[in-house]
Amino acid sequence: MSLPSLKDYSLIEKIGSGSYATVYKAFKKGGSREVIAIKCVDKKSLSKSAVDNIVTEINLLKVLNHDHIVEMKDFFWDEGHIYIVMEYCDGGDLSNFIKKRHKLSENICSRFLQQLALALRYLRSNNVSHMDLKPQNLLLKTKPALMLKVGDFGFAQHFSDTEQKCVIRGSPLYMAPEMLLRHKYDTRVDLWSVGVIMYECLFGKAPYSSSSFQELAEKIKACKPIEIPKGSHISNQCRDLLMSLLIHDPEKRISFEQFFAHEFLDLEHAPTKESYEKSMKLSQDAVKMDSEKNYKEAFYLYCEALRYIIPHLKNEVDIKRKSALRLHVNNYMQRAEKLKEMSYDTCEIEASKSNDKVDKIHVLKTAHHENTSFCSKELRGLSKSTPSIANALEIGEIGDQYFSEGNYALALEKLQSSLSIIVPLLSKEPPGRRRDLLYKQVQLWMKEAESIKGLLATINLQENNVQKTSDSIEQCLIQ
Known part of the structure; x- marks a missing residue:
C-alpha cells in the first residue's frame, strides 16, 4: 500500500492507526530532516462527535507546553484529510513496553508514574482533564533519555474541580466506575485510570481484565475488591498509592493534592x-x-x-x-x-x-x-x-x-x-x-x-x- 503524498513532508512508514486516523513517521522536506509523526484524519469517516474531538485536541495542543506532553508542531488540512504534526516518540507506547517485559520493576514504574504525575499536575493547573488515560496513549522517547509523554487528547476537556458530567468518554478497561455506570463524575476519573495503569505496569495486566464489556461492568457493579496477585511483592508506599487510587467511591479516592504529594511519586525531588x-x-x-x-x-x-x-x-x-x-x-x-x-x-x-x-x-x-x-x-x-x-x-x-x-x-x-x-x-x-x-x-x-x-x-x-x-x-x- 502506497503512502500518502504531502507537499511539505515525506512520509516514511505507518506506525499506528485507529478508527478514523492513521499515524505516520515522517520528516519535513528541505529542512533539518527532523523526524516527526503525522496524524492523518480521514474527514469522510468522521461523525460530529469525532469532529468535536479533533477540534478539541488541536485547540488544547496549541496551548499545552510541557516536557511530559506530546508537542504539536503544526496542523493543516486538505479536501480529504486533517493533518496534525507532532513530535516523534521513538519508544512506541507504554502498552507495548509492558508487553515486551511482561511487567515492570517498581523502580521503573515509579519513574513513569512520576513523569505522568508531573504532566497531570500541569494539566490540572490549566483545568484540563485527559479522560482517556491508558498505556496506549502514553508514548515513550528513548533519546536522549527514557521519557514518558501523554498523547491523544481527543477526549480531553476543560474541566474545573467543581464541575460534574455524565457523558461516557475513554476506554472501558481504564474507565472509572462512576463513569462506566453512567453516574455523575468529576476530574477524579483520571486518578482511577492512573491506578489501573499503575497496576498493569506492576503486574502485567489490568485489575479487572475481562473478556467482554458486560463481564467488566459486572465486576465494577459488584465493587469486587482489587487484589494484589499472589506471589507479588511491592513496597508499602507503592501499595498505599495503588490502593488509594483504585477506590470505587470517588469521595473516598485519593485527591489530586494527595496524589501529587504522595511519597512514592516524590515529585518534590523529580528532575525539573x-x-x-x-x-x-x-x-x-x-x-x-x-x-x-x-x-x-x-x-x-x-x-x-x-x-x-x-x-x-x-x-x-x-x-x-x-x-x-x-x-x-x-x-x-x-x-x-x-x-x-x-x-x-x-x-x-x-x-x-x-x-x-x-x-x-x-x-x-x-x-x-x-x-x-x-x-x-x-x-x-x-x-x-x-x-x-x-x-x-x-x-x-x-x-x-x-x-x-x-x-x-x-x-x-x-x-x-x-x-x-x-x-x-x-x-x-x-x-x-x-x-x-x-x-x-x-x-x-x-x-x-x-x-x-x-x-x-x-x-x-x-x-x-x-x-x-x-x-x-x-x-x-x-x-
Whole structure:
C-alpha cells in the first residue's frame, strides 16, 4: 500500500492507526530532516462527535507546553484529510513496553508514574482533564533519555474541580466506575485510570481484565475488591498509592493534592528545572554553614542537596554535566559523612569526662542533644506512664544507634516506625512539657530521616555504578 503524498513532508512508514486516523513517521522536506509523526484524519469517516474531538485536541495542543506532553508542531488540512504534526516518540507506547517485559520493576514504574504525575499536575493547573488515560496513549522517547509523554487528547476537556458530567468518554478497561455506570463524575476519573495503569505496569495486566464489556461492568457493579496477585511483592508506599487510587467511591479516592504529594511519586525531588535550582541553593547554604562551623545544619543541608541532585545525575545525558554533578555528589557525600563522624566524636569526648560508667553511657547518647536526635532523659522519664510512647521512643533510639554505626537502611526503618506511632499520638497530647519535648523530638527525627534518604540515595547510586562497571567488565571477558 502506497503512502500518502504531502507537499511539505515525506512520509516514511505507518506506525499506528485507529478508527478514523492513521499515524505516520515522517520528516519535513528541505529542512533539518527532523523526524516527526503525522496524524492523518480521514474527514469522510468522521461523525460530529469525532469532529468535536479533533477540534478539541488541536485547540488544547496549541496551548499545552510541557516536557511530559506530546508537542504539536503544526496542523493543516486538505479536501480529504486533517493533518496534525507532532513530535516523534521513538519508544512506541507504554502498552507495548509492558508487553515486551511482561511487567515492570517498581523502580521503573515509579519513574513513569512520576513523569505522568508531573504532566497531570500541569494539566490540572490549566483545568484540563485527559479522560482517556491508558498505556496506549502514553508514548515513550528513548533519546536522549527514557521519557514518558501523554498523547491523544481527543477526549480531553476543560474541566474545573467543581464541575460534574455524565457523558461516557475513554476506554472501558481504564474507565472509572462512576463513569462506566453512567453516574455523575468529576476530574477524579483520571486518578482511577492512573491506578489501573499503575497496576498493569506492576503486574502485567489490568485489575479487572475481562473478556467482554458486560463481564467488566459486572465486576465494577459488584465493587469486587482489587487484589494484589499472589506471589507479588511491592513496597508499602507503592501499595498505599495503588490502593488509594483504585477506590470505587470517588469521595473516598485519593485527591489530586494527595496524589501529587504522595511519597512514592516524590515529585518534590523529580528532575525539573525548579528542583535543580533548589539543589544549587541548598548546596550553597550547606557550604556557608560549613564555613561558619555550624556543622549540624551543614550536615542536614548536604544530605538534602543530595536528594535533589541525584535525580538530575541519573537523568543527565551530557557527559560533561554528568561528570560535574557526580563530582558534587561525591564531595557532598564525603563531607556529610565527615560531619556525622565529627558529631559523634564530640559526643565521645563529652562521655570520656564522666567517671561513672552508667553515666558515661548516658552522656554518650545525650550530651549533645542539640547536635543529634537522641531522645532526652527527661522525655523518657515523662513517657514511662504511656507504654506506646515509651516503646516508640525506644525504637527511635535504636534507629539513632544504627545511624551512628552507618547502617542507614535499618536506621531509616526504625525512625519511620517510631514516627508512625508518635505523630498520631502527638496530635492528641495535651499541652505541657511532654508535648513540647515530643514535638521537638519528632522534628529532629523527621530531619534525620530525610537526611538518611539523601545518604541512601547516594549509596544506591554508587552501588549501581559499581554493578554496571562489573557487568561491563564481565561482558568484555566473555567476548
